[in-house]
Amino acid sequence: MIARHIAAVAVALVAGGTAWAQDSILVQSTTSTANSGLYDYLLPIFQNETDIQVNVVAVGTGQAIRNAENCDGDVLLVHAKASEEKFVAAGFGTARTDLMYNDFVVVGPAADPAGVAGMNDIQGALAKISEAAAPFASRGDDSGTHKAEMRLWSSAGIDPTAASGEWYRETGSGMGATLNTGIGMGAYVMTDRATWISFNNKQDYVVAVEGDPDMFNQYGVIPVSPAKCPSVNADAAKIFADWLVSGEGQAAIAAYKVSGQQLFFPNAPEN
Numbered sequence: 001m002i003a004r005h006i007a008a009v010a011v012a013l014v015a016g017g018t019a020w021a022q023d024s025i026l027v028q029s030t031t032s033t034a035n036s037g038l039y040d041y042l043l044p045i046f047q048n049e050t051d052i053q054v055n056v057v058a059v060g061t062g063q064a065i066r067n068a069e070n071c072d073g074d075v076l077l078v079h080a081k082a083s084e085e086k087f088v089a090a091g092f093g094t095a096r097t098d099l100m101y102n103d104f105v106v107v108g109p110a111a112d113p114a115g116v117a118g119m120n121d122i123q124g125a126l127a128k129i130s131e132a133a134a135p136f137a138s139r140g141d142d143s144g145t146h147k148a149e150m151r152l153w154s155s156a157g158i159d160p161t162a163a164s165g166e167w168y169r170e171t172g173s174g175m176g177a178t179l180n181t182g183i184g185m186g187a188y189v190m191t192d193r194a195t196w197i198s199f200n201n202k203q204d205y206v207v208a209v210e211g212d213p214d215m216f217n218q219y220g221v222i223p224v225s226p227a228k229c230p231s232v233n234a235d236a237a238k239i240f241a242d243w244l245v246s247g248e249g250q251a252a253i254a255a256y257k258v259s260g261q262q263l264f265f266p267n268a269p270e271n
Contacts, residue, residue: 026074027073030078033077035174035198050240052236060142063141064076074232075224091228100264101216103210106210107208108188109186109205116129126152127158135169137171138168148190179199193210
């Protein structure tokens, strides 16, 4: 696949142009796992044990799924369970397994123009942001975070896109870029907690809304099916997926911390 080759070469160049191992796989991934530094921690452990080179393309979940459906990838690792289950049901994935979780938070400026700081009711907080017409920056990119955000707006009975270009701003960008844009305009932003912990341009921003069970953020791992995509490296993909959900992989996920804070919490079913 030409697209797959280009993407893989780009990742290899980013990694410093090191030579590929004889056995390699391409992971289509959500951005949060990459931006948080999780892969930088996990992949050397896996690669040292297996000699399988893991190359990662980090995009929004919607794009990652589309890439995998185009056979540009061996493994899918994203966070939009309903879309993941559709991917498997359509025959593109061999099986989906829960991998780990964290949560979403809404961050905002210390001035808190909508008065939502300290709330743990996301629907109530979104209603207050809408009523105040306080700036809100959305990824607007069909990522897992964007899908979750739109689900939460809907459950609050609000269509924020009716105010698109006014108080509701869609960046069409990844999480880091959306945080930078939101902070620049004094807007509230919904982000996964791992990206927020790792984000270095917080300025006066704080976590304003957290702790609602509806803000739970589940990640899943899916090997791409060779029945749909004969070019996939099915054996190496299965080894990687199995390692992630194994006791060793789960322990490695739990051990990854930034500034003393655990970013992801493993919850794969026991084998």
